[in-house]
Amino acid sequence: MNQYTYYHESPSFGNSRITWAVQRLILANIIVFAVQLLLKPVEALLFVQWNSGVQGGWVNFLFGFQPPLFLHGMLWKPFTYQFLHGGLMHLFMNMLWLFFFGSDVERVLGTRQFFRFYIFCGALGVLATILPYLVTGSTAPVIGASGAVMGVLVAFAMVEPDRQLFLFPLPMPINARALILIVVVLNIIYSFGESSVSWITHFGGMGAGFVYMWFRPKISLWQREKRFKTHQRNKKSHAGKKGGDRVGEAVDNIFKFKDRDHR
Numbered sequence: 213m214n215q216y217t218y219y220h221e222s223p224s225f226g227n228s229r230i231t232w233a234v235q236r237l238i239l240a241n242i243i244v245f246a247v248q249l250l251l252k253p254v255e256a257l258l259f260v261q262w263n264s265g266v267q268g269g270w271v272n273f274l275f276g277f278q279p280p281l282f283l284h285g286m287l288w289k290p291f292t293y294q295f296l297h298g299g300l301m302h303l304f305m306n307m308l309w310l311f312f313f314g315s316d317v318e319r320v321l322g323t324r325q326f327f328r329f330y331i332f333c334g335a336l337g338v339l340a341t342i343l344p345y346l347v348t349g350s351t352a353p354v355i356g357a358s359g360a361v362m363g364v365l366v367a368f369a370m371v372e373p374d375r376q377l378f379l380f381p382l383p384m385p386i387n388a389r390a391l392i393l394i395v396v397v398l399n400i401i402y403s404f405g406e407s408s409v410s411w412i413t414h415f416g417g418m419g420a421g422f423v424y425m426w427f428r429p430k431i432s433l434w435q436r437e438k439r440f441k442t443h444q445r446n447k448k449s450h451a452g453k454k455g456g457d458r459v460g461e462a463v464d465n466i467f468k469f470k471d472r473d474h475r
Contacts, residue, residue, distance in 0.1 A: 233323045234314035237330060238307045241357060244295040245303050272296065276353035277338045279345035290335035296355035298408075306357040313361075313368040320371050321428075333363025333420040340416030359413040363421030366392065370425045392418075
């Protein structure tokens, strides 16, 4: 039995309607990309792109992820880089994956937890780029929602491993587990080439998604057991206190009865 069975209400899974958090995340990414486009002429006018020394200009410098800048105190970068994109196709592909797989995961986790999960996967995913920086000294900025989206994809495969999917240009449907395998192979291929794709961020996001989804049911079970035990203790304590009050009332009544006799 799937370990996430107790999470979701049976008829809701597979619902094609886009969920609240996924909708807001897609909208936020589109708005940020529009702001990026509006700022490009300003960057060119002020020559800030050249002065910053960072590919993409001062927006990437301030909000994209570069390991040395993060290690020197710019701690917001693992969160802000997720909403920047290098082009329309980059944005479109990430949001397309989020649209197709995010809603089902949100229905399982709930809206608040899905937001946390999404940001968690994106942040931990990009932190994996610190390792190649320490080895090679590469400081190219990382931008995009890919790390978070890869975490969502893994979560979907863990929740619905046998869901049948059509992946262009394959002529036959594949299940979610096979899709994960294809994505892993593609990223391994990227790692041997000169691609601009941050494959290590993808693997980092996938790993973060797996860890979160693996431990979440166990943590939830522990929390429920803890609440149940606390409730039982409070119930016993209340019962004991109530019993003690009854004994006290009985003793008071005895003395009151004796006082009346003496009168």
